[in-house]
Amino acid sequence: MAALIMVDEPSVQGGRRVSVFRRGREEHLGTAFSDHDVIVFLQAAGLSDPEEVLDDPRWVEWSGGRDWKRPPMR
Template sequence: MAALIVVGEQAGTGGRLVSVMRGGREESLGTAFSEHDVIVFLQAAGLSDPEEVLADPRWVQWRGGRAWNPLSGGG
């Protein structure tokens, strides 16, 4: 099974595009500037325990690694 949630690589702005697969289609949830932003997006998408899901590579693909680069504005 492919991950259902994708957190893209960090862009020059410091943000990372977050998307989710729904009904066989990729749906953008927004641009996150921190891990907290990702949690908020996933809560809004209906996940009841997004923090637990973020730690599971079966659910989330972190492109470019999980950590944010604080020098780029993420934190």
């Protein structure tokens, strides 16, 4: 089974698009700037313990790696 939650690689601004796959389609949940944001999005999507699945590759695929990268300084 593929992961149900996709966290895209960081954008230039540092945010990561978070999507969930359910009912045969992808739903965009929002753009996260921290683990806390991802947790809030997953709670709103109905996941009862999102903190428990963040590092579980059966649930979450982290495109570009798990670490958050800071946007370039201007």
